[in-house]
Amino acid sequence: MSVRWETEGLQTVGIVCLVIMFLKLMHLLGLIDITETDNSDSDLELSTVRHQPEGLDQLQAQTKFTRKELQSLYRGFKNECPSGLVDEETFKTIYSQFFPQGDATTYAHFLFNAFDIDRNGSIRFEDFVIGLSVLLRGSVTEKLNWAFNLYDINKDGYITKEEMLAIMKSIYDMMGRYTYPCVRDEAPSEHKMDKNRDGVVTIEEFIETCQKDENIMNSMQLFENVI
Amino acid sequence: MAAGVAAWLPFARAAAIGWMPVASTPMPIPPQEKTKGKDGLIILNVSGTKFQTWRTTLERYPDTLLGSTERDFFFHEETNEYFFDRDPDIFRHILNFFRTGKLHYPRQECIAAYDEELAFFGIIPEIIGDCCYEEYKDRRRENAERLQDDEEMDMSNDAPPVNLTYREFLWRAFENPHTSTLALVFYYVTGFFIAISVMANVVETVPCGVLPNRSKEMSCGDRYALAFFCLDTACVMIFTVEYLLRLIAAPSRYKFMKSVMSVIDVVAIMPYYIGLVMTDNDQVSGAFVTLRVFRVFRIFKFSRHSAGLRILGYTLKSCASELGFLLFSLTMAIIIFATVMFYAEKGSTASKFTSIPAAFWYTIVTMTTLGYGDMVPKTIVGKVFGSICSLSGVLVIALPVPVIVSNFSRIYHQSQRAEKRRAQRASKEAGRALVAKAPSPPFESQHNHLLHCLEKTTNHEFVDEQTFQANCMEISVMNKSGSRASSLSSSPHGLSSCCSRRHRKKSSFSLPSTNNQELSTIQIRERPVVNSRSSLNAKLDETVPLKCDKPYITPSMVSLSAPVVTSSDGHGSTTTTAYSQSNIVRVSAL
Numbered sequence: 001m002s003v004r005w006e007t008e009g010l011q012t013v014g015i016v017c018l019v020i021m022f023l024k025l026m027h028l029l030g031l032i033d034i035t036e037t038d039n040s041d042s043d044l045e046l047s048t049v050r051h052q053p054e055g056l057d058q059l060q061a062q063t064k065f066t067r068k069e070l071q072s073l074y075r076g077f078k079n080e081c082p083s084g085l086v087d088e089e090t091f092k093t094i095y096s097q098f099f100p101q102g103d104a105t106t107y108a109h110f111l112f113n114a115f116d117i118d119r120n121g122s123i124r125f126e127d128f129v130i131g132l133s134v135l136l137r138g139s140v141t142e143k144l145n146w147a148f149n150l151y152d153i154n155k156d157g158y159i160t161k162e163e164m165l166a167i168m169k170s171i172y173d174m175m176g177r178y179t180y181p182c183v184r185d186e187a188p189s190e191h192k193m194d195k196n197r198d199g200v201v202t203i204e205e206f207i208e209t210c211q212k213d214e215n216i217m218n219s220m221q222l223f224e225n226v227i
Numbered sequence: 228m229a230a231g232v233a234a235w236l237p238f239a240r241a242a243a244i245g246w247m248p249v250a251s252t253p254m255p256i257p258p259q260e261k262t263k264g265k266d267g268l269i270i271l272n273v274s275g276t277k278f279q280t281w282r283t284t285l286e287r288y289p290d291t292l293l294g295s296t297e298r299d300f301f302f303h304e305e306t307n308e309y310f311f312d313r314d315p316d317i318f319r320h321i322l323n324f325f326r327t328g329k330l331h332y333p334r335q336e337c338i339a340a341y342d343e344e345l346a347f348f349g350i351i352p353e354i355i356g357d358c359c360y361e362e363y364k365d366r367r368r369e370n371a372e373r374l375q376d377d378e379e380m381d382m383s384n385d386a387p388p389v390n391l392t393y394r395e396f397l398w399r400a401f402e403n404p405h406t407s408t409l410a411l412v413f414y415y416v417t418g419f420f421i422a423i424s425v426m427a428n429v430v431e432t433v434p435c436g437v438l439p440n441r442s443k444e445m446s447c448g449d450r451y452a453l454a455f456f457c458l459d460t461a462c463v464m465i466f467t468v469e470y471l472l473r474l475i476a477a478p479s480r481y482k483f484m485k486s487v488m489s490v491i492d493v494v495a496i497m498p499y500y501i502g503l504v505m506t507d508n509d510q511v512s513g514a515f516v517t518l519r520v521f522r523v524f525r526i527f528k529f530s531r532h533s534a535g536l537r538i539l540g541y542t543l544k545s546c547a548s549e550l551g552f553l554l555f556s557l558t559m560a561i562i563i564f565a566t567v568m569f570y571a572e573k574g575s576t577a578s579k580f581t582s583i584p585a586a587f588w589y590t591i592v593t594m595t596t597l598g599y600g601d602m603v604p605k606t607i608v609g610k611v612f613g614s615i616c617s618l619s620g621v622l623v624i625a626l627p628v629p630v631i632v633s634n635f636s637r638i639y640h641q642s643q644r645a646e647k648r649r650a651q652r653a654s655k656e657a658g659r660a661l662v663a664k665a666p667s668p669p670f671e672s673q674h675n676h677l678l679h680c681l682e683k684t685t686n687h688e689f690v691d692e693q694t695f696q697a698n699c700m701e702i703s704v705m706n707k708s709g710s711r712a713s714s715l716s717s718s719p720h721g722l723s724s725c726c727s728r729r730h731r732k733k734s735s736f737s738l739p740s741t742n743n744q745e746l747s748t749i750q751i752r753e754r755p756v757v758n759s760r761s762s763l764n765a766k767l768d769e770t771v772p773l774k775c776d777k778p779y780i781t782p783s784m785v786s787l788s789a790p791v792v793t794s795s796d797g798h799g800s801t802t803t804t805a806y807s808q809s810n811i812v813r814v815s816a817l
Contacts, residue, residue: 007574010608014571018611072266072283079327080235098239111242128238135241143244150245164249171246210248219247223240 051084053125062126063133070129077125085122088112099174106170114150140220141207148206158200270308271322276315277308284325291349293325317344324350332359338366376645397476414532417469421528424462428522431455463499466492466525488531495525538642542635549627556623557594564590564616571609578605589613594620 027033053059059070081090088109095108115123115131134146149155153163195205210216269285271278271293288294303310311318317336321344324330332341332355345352355363391399400410431448438445448455470492477483498518530536543550565586572580579602580586589602593616604613 004574007571007606007608010571014608014611017615068266075281076235094235095239095242098236111245114245132238132241135244144248147245147248151248168249171249206248215250216247219250220244222247223244 049083049085051124053084059126059129063129064137065129065133073129073132074125077128085124086128087122091123102174104174106166106173110150110153110167110170113153113155114146136224140211140217143220144207144210145203147210148203151206158202159206160200164201271318272303272306272308272310273313273315273318274311276318278318278322280322280325287325287328288350291325293321293348297349313347314340314344317341321345321348321350324354329356330354330359331356332363332366334362338363338370342367372641373644376641377648394476395478397472398478401473401476413469417465418529418532420462420465421525421532423458424466425523425526427455427458427462428525459499462525463496466496466528470496488528491524491527494521495528498522534642538635538638542631542638545638546627546631546634549630553624553627556626560594560616560619560623561587561590564594564612564619567612568604568609568616571606571612572604575605575609580604590616593617595624596621 053074056067056070059065060067063070065073078084080094086094091112092105092108095111096104098104112123113119115127117127117130131146134142138146148159151159151163151167153166194201195208266281266283268279269282271280285293285298292298298309301309301311317333317340320331320333330350330352342352352363399406400413404410404414431446433447434444435447435450436444438450470489473489473492474480474483483489498521501518530540565583568589569580569583569586572578572586580589585602589604591597592599592602593613596617598617604610
């Protein structure tokens with residue numbers, strides 16, 4: 001009796017196997033389609049997003065660079081980003097390569113937001129060049145304005161303690177782990193900037209504090225001859 | 228990515244202004260930028276083909292020839308351009324490296340020529356991009372193997388040294404039968420006796436007819452026992468003598484005794500001696516009969532005579548992993564199918580599938596598509612699974628076979644190449660002689676003077692081949708190339724062979740980690756695995772020291788560039804900037 005059960009069972013198994021193989025063969029031949037997964041190949045479209053910058057004359061009017069400098073800048077920019085746009089990931093990658101021992105992605109994120117004036121998620125050449133013009137050829141006040149804009153993460157006109165802490169942390173992150181002496185938590189330097197102790201720093205307080213500090217004033221002039 | 232990254236450096240520095248307000252200490256002074264010339268176009272004339280690029284493009288890599296002031300040596304005032312007497316096709320790739328930061332390897336170029344150009348322009352081959360790196364490494368390895376084969380062949384085919392001891396002479400005779408007629412005779416005699424011995428073993432078992440006083444058929448071995456015994460004795464005598472001679476002549480006896488061929492030799496002659504020693508005891512004679520099986524191992528002695536057999540053995544050894552995989556998958560499949568067949572056939576009456584191990588035989592026979600027919604399934608289910616078994620068997624066996632075949636083909640062609648090269652040697656020598664016929668006299672005398680200076684510097688002397696080999700057995704590469712250089716003194720080929728040998732013998736050179744320009748210390752994060760490929764100026768991990776030492780710097784310079792360069796580069800740095808000093812070291816350490 002048990003022998004009969006065994007053969008019956010095996011026969012069932014055999015038939016099930018046969019049916020499955022038959023179905024697979026049909027699917028292979030394309031006669032029936034039993035898969036649920038959609039073919040993602042059709043979704044792949046070439047990203048044809050491209051951006052051409054404004055004319056050289058307009059850019060010359062908007063920034064303080066000479067024509068030759070703009071040409072040289074654009075060549076470097078285009079070499080790295082042939083489509084004319086830098087998205088945040090690329091920006092982070094590029095910036096991280098200058099700081100291999102640490103993690104520069106957070107600071108790069110803040111930088112990206114500072115450069116991306118119209119907040120559309122990508123930096124165009126105009127944004128790039130305008131930002132650089134401020135940094136390299138602008139007056140001290142303009143530079144301080146730019147720095148304030150950088151620290152003000154949510155762009156509401158006030159730097160809160162959390163924002164300052166975040167910026168400080170991101171800068172220290174770029175150092176990495178292997179530093180001497182070891183990185184400790186820094187007391188936020190917002191205290192010295194927040195004159196009226198209301199917990200936030202406004203643009204006037206910021207500029208005033210920085211203008212009083214010799215070191216900061218000197219260091220602002222440091223990178224003038226970069227280009 | 229390096230070139231692009233370099234372009235963004237000014238941006239990164241400008242963005243550092245963002246740190247200023249929160250900085251706790253004063254900033255350091257920025258490095259003094261040396262007065263950069265205006266970014267103009269540079270014309271590079273390479274053997275007539277003009278290339279143009281921006282000056283800043285070239286200066287992205289200041290430790291190469293084009294990126295540093297070293298290119299000033301190639302400036303041609305009359306035409307206001309930089310002239311290089313090199314290959315323009317390969318130069319195109321080098322210039323693209325400056326432009327895009329990625330070095331590519333063109334497949335149609337010869338690897339040695341490409342390496343030379345890279346070395347000339349001061350570019351490390353390790354920065355070749357991922358797309359071309361594998362191909363480059365493969366070609367290089369192939370070339371190295373080829374050159375190594377060449378060298379081995381040179382070393383073995385050279386004129387026999389005069390003062391070998393008898394032991395070494397004997398060993399050479401055994402290993403390479405073409406060296407003397409005696410060796411050749413010995414080689415053929417042993418081959419003949421191996422064949423005789425194997426055939427005797429085979430014929431021994433053939434039934435030879437019935438003797439009058441016996442009822443059953445006797446084998447030839449029993450009938451002519453004495454004759455076969457004499458033949459066997461003669462063969463074993465020869466084999467023993469051969470083995471003992473090889474043992475005596477071997478340079479390292481221990482290593483010889485461990486080698487495969489010697490083990491085969493021993494196994495081939497042992498049964499005879501054991502048979503002599505043992506008495507006609509019934510118990511042990513059973514074991515003795517088994518021992519006679521080992522006499523068939525004599526056939527493996529043929530592998531000394533046949534290169535094809537050796538190749539086959541070598542192939543199987545190198546495909547061990549594929550064979551292992553084949554075996555493993557077959558075992559798995561056998562067990563599965565044997566189990567299934569056993570349970571499928573359990574019901575049928577008078578089934579041959581009495582147990583699972585009994586079903587193993589059926590599975591093996593079916594999977595290898597033999598199909599003896601001594602065990603056949605009778606139930607329908609059994610037949611279904613039996614057919615699935617045979618189909619899967621074909622697949623499983625067919626999978627590793629192409630790998631083994633391609634391995635065999637590669638090794639076989641390699642050995643064929645050795646033969647081909649031997650044939651080509653004659654024509655190559657003739658060609659070289661032709662080139663060496665008409666040297667330009669000033670070049671030759673200057674070159675000789677140079678070599679003479681070199682001799683004086685190192686307080687050694689160049690000697691020719693015979694006397695050198697007579698003096699010491701250890702043939703070092705440097706001396707040999709030195710002697711070659713003196714014999715082929717007039718032809719630049721002698722020098723290029725010197726350089727090519729140096730290329731071959733070393734794998735990389737350690738770079739000085741140098742200057743304070745920020746560009747050079749950028750490490751590219753994308754490839755953290757292999758440090759040596761990332762930054763241009765970092766110390767390479769594989770700091771294999773140069774096999775050739777200082778003295779050979781100057782000859783290489785002569786062959787690569789105009790003699791004008793030699794005088795300024797070879798005698799240390801006349802310029803004072805740090806990196807050009809290191810550049811000189813690097814370029815001349817070819």
